[in-house]
Amino acid sequence: MRVSSLNNTQVMLSQMHNNNMKMSQIMQQLSTQKRVNVPSDDPIAATRINQLQREQSTIAQYQDNITRLSGSLSTQEAQVQSASDLLWAMNDTLLQAANGSNGDKNMQGFGMELNMLLDSLVDTVNTKSASGSYLFGGTKNQTAPIQWDDATESWVFMGNHNTRETTVANGVQVTENVHLAQCLSLGGDELGLLNELYTLSEKMQDPAVSPATYQQDIQNLLDAVSDAQDEIGAIFTELGGRQNQLTLLQNAHTDVSTANGMVLSELADADVATSTIELQLYVNATQITFRAWNMVNQLSLFNSMG
Numbered sequence: 115m116r117v118s119s120l121n122n123t124q125v126m127l128s129q130m131h132n133n134n135m136k137m138s139q140i141m142q143q144l145s146t147q148k149r150v151n152v153p154s155d156d157p158i159a160a161t162r163i164n165q166l167q168r169e170q171s172t173i174a175q176y177q178d179n180i181t182r183l184s185g186s187l188s189t190q191e192a193q194v195q196s197a198s199d200l201l202w203a204m205n206d207t208l209l210q211a212a213n214g215s216n217g218d219k220n221m222q223g224f225g226m227e228l229n230m231l232l233d234s235l236v237d238t239v240n241t242k243s244a245s246g247s248y249l250f251g252g253t254k255n256q257t258a259p260i261q262w263d264d265a266t267e268s269w270v271f272m273g274n275h276n277t278r279e280t281t282v283a284n285g286v287q288v289t290e291n292v293h294l295a296q297c298l299s300l301g302g303d304e305l306g307l308l309n310e311l312y313t314l315s316e317k318m319q320d321p322a323v324s325p326a327t328y329q330q331d332i333q334n335l336l337d338a339v340s341d342a343q344d345e346i347g348a349i350f351t352e353l354g355g356r357q358n359q360l361t362l363l364q365n366a367h368t369d370v371s372t373a374n375g376m377v378l379s380e381l382a383d384a385d386v387a388t389s390t391i392e393l394q395l396y397v398n399a400t401q402i403t404f405r406a407w408n409m410v411n412q413l414s415l416f417n418s419m420g
């Protein structure tokens with residue numbers, strides 16, 4: 115009669131089951147190259163991995179915001195430079211016109227040149243971004259900030275002076291826009307410099323108007339253009355400061371992201387060599403357990419009888 119121990123059998127079967135589950139887990143790790151595939155593989159590591167992944171996602175969003183904002187600021191810098199160049203050109207034209215020896219034809223030419231420069235300056239302030247939004251209209255970025263009013267025969271400002279903000283780090287926002295049109299304010303008129311220059315250009319092109327009657331206007335506008343240049347210089351400084359801030363933040367995000375990536379790799383990635391050795395150990399253990407179980411099952415009272 116064969117005698118077997120139910121308890122020993124249950125222990126051996128439990129051990130084989132545990133070994134098989136562990137081998138299945140290791141084979142999945144080797145397949146995915148990940149040490150933690152489900153939270154139960156390592157609950158503490160899984161929690162930390164989840165936290166780091168959320169942080170990485172947030173950092174990636176900040177970096178995307180910085181890239182987009184930096185591009186927008188670069189575009190604005192280029193347009194502000196264009197506005198500055200146009201004002202310098204106007205300054206040169208006004209200086210030439212201020213020479214009292216100019217005849218009517220020369221003044222007409224200066225007036226036409228001034229008018230063309232004005233149109234170019236309006237186009238610059240009305241520049242759109244790649245997405246089709248106006249750069250210098252404040253938060254009213256779907257409407258051209260400078261428009262011609264036929265009723266008053268003057269340029270009017272249709273934007274506002276509000277700011278747009280972009281989040282670039284935890285609790286850190288950087289202003290997206292600058293107020294270029296404010297540089298053109300004069301005498302209580304938001305676009306007074308444009309309108310005064312336009313009025314002057316019309317006088318200069320009218321042969322019936324004597325240059326002597328607007329010489330003082332030219333001098334006044336030379337001062338006003340100089341003031342506008344100073345304000346544009348301040349805008350350049352402001353834009354440069356924002357770009358420097360973005361560069362520092364981008365570098366900081368990159369450093370943190372790199373460090374997080376290294377920690378994630380240590381927590382989540384499987385060590386192939388170690389996992390392969392561990393798998394072989396469990397295979398060997400399972401084979402030994404099976405052989406031992408098989409030997410126990412073959413034991414009988416007859417083995418002890420002489």
